[in-house]
Amino acid sequence: MRVVASVALLLSMVCAPVLAEGNITQGQSKAASCVACHGANGKAVNPIYPNLAGQNEAYLELAMHAYKKGERSAGQAGVMQAFTSSLSDEDISDLAAYYASLTPLK
Numbered sequence: 001m002r003v004v005a006s007v008a009l010l011l012s013m014v015c016a017p018v019l020a021e022g023n024i025t026q027g028q029s030k031a032a033s034c035v036a037c038h039g040a041n042g043k044a045v046n047p048i049y050p051n052l053a054g055q056n057e058a059y060l061e062l063a064m065h066a067y068k069k070g071e072r073s074a075g076q077a078g079v080m081q082a083f084t085s086s087l088s089d090e091d092i093s094d095l096a097a098y099y100a101s102l103t104p105l106k
């Protein structure tokens with residue numbers, strides 16, 4: 001039982017890093033360079049890009065950190081590495097809050 005609790009605790013630390021609360025309005029203005037691929041309303045302009053509208057905020061934040069750190073590097077990830085390399089932690093939080101706030105697509 002104690003082993004299970006320890007493993008659960010360890011997993012929660014690994015899987016749930018402390019994520020900052022983002023500012024939606026700031027995120028919207030910072031998203032100007034994202035529109036070209038992810039669309040004005042978070043719906044991708046081309047099916048080779050992911051829709052972001054209504055996606056989970058924490059997931060979006062983790063994904064952007066992973067691109068920035070090079071942890072996501074396969075396939076098309078190089079595109080996002082370029083776009084996240086100059087983003088601060090605050091930028092990433094704001095962008096995640098903004099895209100999560102948009103109405104999910106059907």
Ligand code: HEC
Pocket residue numbers: 030031033034035036037038048049050052060061063064072074075076077079080083084095
């Ligand atoms: C030139 C096109 C392009 C631009 C501009 C762009 N992205 Fe992306 N984005 C992509 C592609 C392609 C992927 C999928 C990469 C992969 O395969 O991992 C992606 C993936 C993502 C993901 C992960 C989605 C998921 O479901 O895992 C997030 C979050 C994201 N982009 C946010 C942004 C933000 C925020 C900006 C603006 C700062 C931005 N992108 C600008 C092309 C772009």
